[in-house]
Amino acid sequence: MNLISKQPNTGTTIFTVMSKLASEHEALNLSQGFPNFDCSPKLAELVNHYLKKGMNQYAPMTGIQSLREIIAQKVSDLYQVNYHPDSEVTVVSGATEALYAAITSVVHQGDEVILLEPCYDSYTPAITLNGGIPVYVTLTPENEYKIDWEIVKSKITEKTKLIILNTPHNPTGTVLSEEDLNRLADIVKDTNIFLIGDEVYEHIIFDGLSHWSLLRNPVLKERSFICGSFGKTFHVTGWKVGYCLAPKQLSEEFRKVHQWLTFSTVTPIQYALADFLQEPENYLSIPKFYQEKRDKFLTCIQDSRFTFTPAKGSFFQCVNYEKITEENDYDLAIRLTKEIGVASIPVSVFYHRKNDFKILRFCFAKDDETLEKAGERLSKL
Secondary structure (H helix, E strand, O other), rough: OOOOOOOOOOOOOOHHHHHHHHHHHOEEEEEEEEEOHHHHOOHHHHHHHHHHOOOOOOOOOOOOHHHHHHHHHHHHHHHHOOOOOOOEEEEEEEEEHHHHHHHHHOOOOOOOEEEEOEEEEEEEHHHHHOEEEEEEEEEHHHHHHOOOOHHHHOOOOOOOEEEEEOOOOOOOOOOHHHHHHHHHHHHHHHOEEEEEEOOOOOOOOOOOOOOOOOOHHHHHHHEEEEEEEEEHHHOOHHOOEEEEEEEEEEEEEHHHHHHHHHOOOOOHHHHHHHOOOOOOHHHHHHHHHHHHHHHHHHHHOOOOEEOOOOOOOOOOOEOOOOOOOOOOOHHHHHHHHHHHOOOOEEHHHHHOOOOOOOOEEEOOOOOOOOHHHHHHHOOOO
């Protein structure tokens, strides 16, 4: 049989590669973005409660009513923006599914999609599998990864169908500002361009900054799919539970795709999350918790030869290693995993042309002991 691959240039993801390498060499895994500590005992107890209660069959395709309602209430409380829980909130099996379903909802053969790189590695495959054409705007550390909106505007053609934004940003740790939203609104207001807001690190934002979700701008809200994740917020990435907020017309198309991907999402966990979200402190406490993790990691590497600007959000810290070696970032990430037992992600993998700015990304969603050991080893370089 002659199988023609739909993704001939796609191999194993860098996250799988580095985590496997970390396991083989018993390295501290600061590469893949998952915590090495557990979730709240109360949340785990709630899941156990609903498992024992027998809530183990299919949930409604759009998500259980109580979870959709509390998501809508949370958004209203935080941002004074309203989504109808029945027609504009959809629970999904992880934000990656939400991203794929949103892209599939609007992208047709030959449509162009603007990506701001470095960007998460699922965006481009989802675009090309739907016949779309990725169009890249390259952000660089020399400019602190700031978006030049004039360049974004110059990339727009009659074929532009979608722009994907990620804030707080993986891998750079930057965040969008109110001014960024206003500039974007000016660009798209008289167009038929849709938007996706990848906002999985919504509550992981530091130094008193506000999360400027696309939904906070009326011009952007009406054309946006907002993708969120409970896995990132509550330290349960393995549960793969997320959601999508979108106006009714967009949600209708989104749900048409979602029903053929996973149809419904794990039932007892939805009930547990619905209860857990009733207490806002469970998510309002997250910024402080992760800022302490960021600060701990930066303290642990302050005597190293790495240079860095503290991340403004996400649970990743990028560092420049130009004072240490001239190796390319991929080779260095491999070597450090093998030789000193600390795994990271080379940021070049997030660029379509593998731009190497001598930057490594470390995940600081780890316990203090892991961060201290990693800092000690990295400071000896």
